[in-house]
Amino acid sequence: MFKLMQFFVKETLVSFYQEHEVYKVQKRIVKNNKTLSEEYFEFSEEEFLSFIKSCFIENTQTYISTIIDTFNQGCVDSCTHSKYKELGINLDNIKILCLKDYSIFIGLYELNNFQKKLNKFKIDFVFSPYLLIDLNKKKTPNSLYVLYSNSFVILLIYEDGIKPKYSNIYQFKLEETNDIIQNEDEEDIEDIEDIDDLVEDIEEIDDIENLEDTLDDSIDETLAEDDGDNIDLEHTNIQDDITSVKNEIEAIEFIKNSIKDYYESYSDNFLENGYLLYNDDISNKFVESIQNEILLDISKEKVDILSIINDLALKEIDV
Amino acid sequence: MYSFTRANKKSFFAEDTKLWLIFISAVSGLMIFFASFLFIKGLFYKKDIKELRLQITQNSKKIEDFTQKINFIKKEKQLSTQISVNNELLKDGVKNLLDLIPDPITLTNIKIEKKSLYIYGITPTKDVYNILLLPPLKSIFTTTITNFYQMDNGWYRFESINILKEEQ
Numbered sequence: 001m002f003k004l005m006q007f008f009v010k011e012t013l014v015s016f017y018q019e020h021e022v023y024k025v026q027k028r029i030v031k032n033n034k035t036l037s038e039e040y041f042e043f044s045e046e047e048f049l050s051f052i053k054s055c056f057i058e059n060t061q062t063y064i065s066t067i068i069d070t071f072n073q074g075c076v077d078s079c080t081h082s083k084y085k086e087l088g089i090n091l092d093n094i095k096i097l098c099l100k101d102y103s104i105f106i107g108l109y110e111l112n113n114f115q116k117k118l119n120k121f122k123i124d125f126v127f128s129p130y131l132l133i134d135l136n137k138k139k140t141p142n143s144l145y146v147l148y149s150n151s152f153v154i155l156l157i158y159e160d161g162i163k164p165k166y167s168n169i170y171q172f173k174l175e176e177t178n179d180i181i182q183n184e185d186e187e188d189i190e191d192i193e194d195i196d197d198l199v200e201d202i203e204e205i206d207d208i209e210n211l212e213d214t215l216d217d218s219i220d221e222t223l224a225e226d227d228g229d230n231i232d233l234e235h236t237n238i239q240d241d242i243t244s245v246k247n248e249i250e251a252i253e254f255i256k257n258s259i260k261d262y263y264e265s266y267s268d269n270f271l272e273n274g275y276l277l278y279n280d281d282i283s284n285k286f287v288e289s290i291q292n293e294i295l296l297d298i299s300k301e302k303v304d305i306l307s308i309i310n311d312l313a314l315k316e317i318d319v
Numbered sequence: 320m321y322s323f324t325r326a327n328k329k330s331f332f333a334e335d336t337k338l339w340l341i342f343i344s345a346v347s348g349l350m351i352f353f354a355s356f357l358f359i360k361g362l363f364y365k366k367d368i369k370e371l372r373l374q375i376t377q378n379s380k381k382i383e384d385f386t387q388k389i390n391f392i393k394k395e396k397q398l399s400t401q402i403s404v405n406n407e408l409l410k411d412g413v414k415n416l417l418d419l420i421p422d423p424i425t426l427t428n429i430k431i432e433k434k435s436l437y438i439y440g441i442t443p444t445k446d447v448y449n450i451l452l453l454p455p456l457k458s459i460f461t462t463t464i465t466n467f468y469q470m471d472n473g474w475y476r477f478e479s480i481n482i483l484k485e486e487q
Contacts, residue, residue, distance in 0.1 A: 009331065060330050068323065095323055111323055125322035312321050 007032055011317065012055050012062040015309035016048065016121075017069070019151045023048040026306035027055065030314060040306065052121055065125040065313040067132065067305070068114050069152040069171055072107035075130050077163035079103045097128070102163040104128045125313050129154045130167055132308050136277055136301070137161070143273040144296065146255055149305060150244075150280045153251045155258045159267055166262045170254040172247050248286045256293050274298040279305045421451035427476075436460065438479040441470070448477055456481050 009031070016025040025041040025048065043051055055062045076083055079098035084091055084105070094105045106128065114126065133145045133154060139161040147154040150172070157166040259271065274296040276287060282300070291298050332340060409431065416436070420426055423443050430437035436456075442448040445467055456463050460481035468476040 057333065060333050062329075063326060065322075097320060097323060099321070106323055115324065122327060123324065124326035126324045127322055131321055316320065316322050316326065 009061050010036065010059055011314075012059045013065065013310040013313050014052065014055055014062060015065045015306045015313065017067055017149075017151070017305060017309070019149070021045075024306060025051065026304075026310055028307075028310045029059075033314065033318070038307075049120060056122075063124045063313050063317060064121055065127065065309050065316075066118070066121075066123060067127050067129045067309060068106065068111065069129050069154075069169065070106075070110040070114060071169060071171070072110050073105060073128060073130075073167075073169065075102055075104050075128075075156065075164040075167040077102045077165055099134075104130055125316050127309060127312050129169065130156055130164065131312060132303065132305055133277060134164065135308055135311070136275075136303055138273070138275065140273045142269050142271050143275065144259065144271045144294075145275045145277065146251075146290075146298075147277040147279075147303070147305075148251055148282060149278070150247065153254055155255060157259075157262050157266075157271065159269060166258070166266050168254070168258040168261070170251070172250060248282075248289070252286075252289055252293050255290060259294055271296055276300040277303045279303060419452065419455045421447065423447045424452055434483045436479075436481040436483075438477075438481070440477055440479075442467075442475050442477055445475055448475070452479075459483070 011030045013028040013030060014025060015028075016023050018024075021044065023043045023045065025043060027037075027039045027041065029036040029038075041051065052062075052064060076087060076089075079096070079102070081091055084094075084096070089105065093108055095108055095111055097104045111126070115123070129147065129152065133147050133156045137143070137145065137156075137158060139158075141159065141161045143158045143161060145156045145158070152172065153170045155166075155168045155170075156164045159165040262271075271294075274291075274294070276282070276290065276298045278300060279302075287298055287300055330337065413429075413431070416429070417426075420440075424440055424447060425442075426438060426440035428437075428439035430439075438456075442452075448465070448467075453463065453465065456479065461484040462480075462482040464480045464482075466478045466480075468478075470476055
């Protein structure tokens with residue numbers, strides 16, 4: 001009966017994830033598994049709440065989905081409890097989702113806290129961020145997958161190309177970033193700014209053959225910076241750049257440490273393939289930096305996290 | 320299953336729509352109930368009508384019977400009245416007749432028929448009879464025949480046959 005009704009009824013799928021204070025949202029309207037429309041939004045919390053309310057008023061068949069990017073979660077290449085015990089994971093404190101070839105777990109405490117925190121949004125589906133990678137895997141052996149976003153980095157390593165052997169997650173800390181932004185006089189920030197400026201300058205010099213033009217441009221930029229109307233905008237851009245560079249540095253460090261941990265504790269096989277999945281734009285410099293740090297060629301591929309979440313929600317509704 | 324949580328229950332209808340549906344359902348339910356009530360009542364009425372029609376037919380038959388009986392009784396009454404009248408008339412007639420009989424004459428038998436009167440009696444003399452009784456009899460009846468039989472003591476036993484013929 002329900003399935004029959006679904007055939008005639010439109011479903012509104014709302015996927016979202018929180019990027020610091022901003023809620024990134026995709027609204028997809030689906031009928032009989034066919035997408036009728038897709039819209040992307042960025043909301044504050046209040047705006048997002050009223051948006052959800054309007055979605056429910058518009059259509060009662062609205063499904064809210066998100067990913068949980070907390071710590072204390074991971075993938076295990078088996079569904080058996082013995083494997084969990086072998087890895088020293090206490091089964092009493094986790095929730096396990098057994099998928100086809102492997103399982104995903106999350107700490108109950110984190111899951112409950114997450115649900116309490118987002119209770120007002122009437123969330124239907126909470127997905128593991130590892131699924132975002134797993135749905136985009138290439139089935140190549142000894143492969144490293146990194147999903148990079150502005151709020152978290154997820155890492156999965158497949159030894160056989162099918163089951164994830166190693167998983168790790170890293171969240172960028174907002175508070176520290178704010179502190180950094182607020183305190184521009186600190187030397188560290190100056191260093192980061194300098195590094196950023198330096199990187200930009202080097203890129204410009206590489207790209208532009210005529211040095212004189214570059215100098216002229218620099219003068220123009222300096223003059224433009226003096227313009228009072230643009231000061232705030234420039235300031236915001238600089239803050240974004242600082243955050244971006246800081247995140248990239250932290251991500252590289254995280255990837256490096258994860259691979260080190262993988263080699264030390266999980267496998268002796270060397271990684272042969274590297275894939276960097278990204279939702280928000282990343283610079284080539286960042287990719288190069290990762291490659292240089294882990295000594296592995298990285299292929300980058302743009303993914304739409306919100307769209308994948310809604311795909312997962314659609315699969316979940318159809319189950 | 321990919322999600323750590325299960326989807327909240329979704330209603331196909333919004334809260335307002337639900338209220339409307341409940342209201343419409345309640346009204347429809349009441350209407351259906353009322354319609355069913357009327358239908359059942361109608362069935363009962365139809366059954367009653369059938370019974371009443373049968374009753375009417377039976378009653379009509381009874382009425383017919385009663386009418387026949389009434390007619391019969393009426394006729395009986397009429398007849399009874401007629402008889403009563405006739406009896407009264409007869410009574411009056413007999414009284415008149417007896418009043419007609421003079422003292423010297425003694426009647427022994429009277430036989431009254433529809434159109435005739437037979438008188439038997441004793442008279443001292445024929446003349447007494449012919450003077451005192453015959454004239455009134457003749458005035459009433461169209462034909463009067465009298466036979467006398469003399470008795471041992473000289474009186475006469477008489478037999479008077481009086482016939483009344485209808486005028487044509």
